[in-house]
Amino acid sequence: MRYDLVVRSRRAVLPDGTRAAAVAVSGQAIAAVEDYGARLEADRDVDLGDLVLLPGLVDTHVHVNEPGRTDWEGFATATRAAAAGGVTTICDMPLNSLPPTTSVAALEEKRAAAAGKCWVDVAFWGGAVPGNEASLRPLHEAGVVGFKCFLLDSGVPEFPPLDAAGLQAALGTLAEADALLIAHAEDAAEIKTASGRDFGSFVASRPPVAERRAIEKVITAAAAAGTGARAHIVHLSAAECVAMISAAKAAGIRLTAETCPHYLYFAAEQVPDGATEFKSCPPIRDSVNREALWRGLETGVIDCVVSDHSPCPPELKSFGSGDFGAAWGGIASLQLGLSAVWTVARRRGRTLDDVARWMASAPAELAGLPAKGRLAAGYDADLVAFDPDETYVVDPARLYHRHPITPYAGRTLTGRVRQTWLRGTSLLEGEGETPVGQLLKRG
Ligand SMILES: [Zn+2]
DSSP: OEEEEEEEEEEEEETTEEEEEEEEEETTEEEEEEOTTOOOEEEEEEEOTTSEEEEOEEEEEEOOOTTTOTTTOOHHHHHHHHHHTTEEEEEEOSSSSSSOSOSHHHHHHHHHHHTTTOSSEEEEOEEOOTTOHHHHHHHHHTTOSOEEEESSOOSSTTSOOOOHHHHHHHHHHHHHTTOEEEEEOOOGGGOOOOOSSOHHHHHHHSOHHHHHHHHHHHHHHHHHTOTTOEEEEOSOOOGGGHHHHHHHHHTTOEEEEEEOHHHHHOOGGGOOTTOGGGOOSSOOOOHHHHHHHHHHHHTTSSOEEOOOBOOOOGGGGTTTTOOTTTSOOOBOOTTTHHHHHHHHHHHTTOOHHHHHIIIIIHHHHHHTOTTSSOOSTTSBOOEEEEEEEEEEEOOGGGOOSSSOOOTTTTOEEEEEEEEEEETTEESSSSOOOSOOOOBOOOO
């Protein structure tokens, strides 16, 4: 058998551990995983030597914002940043674009806007908002990977939150289809208004109890909706909620949770006043919280790490005034997440097997994308060559995001993506002059 591509590495991160291997690609999929030195006939044979071969990452939390707010971010820019960061699949959030993805017609608009522009594969979340219950099943059948809801004001008026009754009704409807509901879990009753340049005041305005109360609501609603209900907590920041999530899982509730690179990398004590590029909701908390969040990840209670990439134009990020009340809450990190997580993970003695689980296979499972997230026969040939020892200083001018604003500017990160293949096509070495990303449906 003659393969289209063989990629060899002495450190291939396979589902059962890291070892020397040759990944043989036929068409767009991995056909076989052989010994590193195996004699294989191939059109192209790439030997990475000691560079690590990772599965392409799956980032299930990306706000692309196109159509409607393409000046915030768009499919062309976001997916190029993804490819440079080793992310070969993104799942686009249903809000901040116009229209929001709360009906099949809106999903079709989104797919039309994305067609032909994507450098990596793109799947879509639907939205669960008051009044769109009749659209949930059709959206599920149209291939969205699940449904996002808010439990408080989302920041944009066209995507209102669900109340307790709406949350339970949505979970019940989705349980019948075995569809996933993902929730932005903060409780408005526990949040105070913030203003001014002091980051500490902003953090105090959105305390851990706001996440705790909202997660309690999700757990209660999921339990009441019956054994079929599946719920997921997005961007967990308050580590005190790990115990509650663990207990719900142990009780048989189908609950999962994610956290984000910025909660694992930064600590609130380090954030300068007025530095609104650090604003996210929920906020980056202190270093004690960060340590506990890492433990939640390392013990498997937190399932995955995804970016919550959510950029906006510089003026909305409140540059100049540095007011944390007025600034848009969102951190752009699609291109940097792998390096940011690895920088801390390796110091903690974690391995790239852990990182591949948190950032590739677990998110792929969450979103129901069975061809993604692993280096194994039958999976898509989404491959990343990664130098785990190279360090670099983040230069915003080298980011492909639409707006080069990031709290990682000037930070020294460890681990650099050298090459990315999407379904067997090389993305970073001049090949692939036209975008080859596909629009995915839940598998
Ligand atoms: Zn988000």
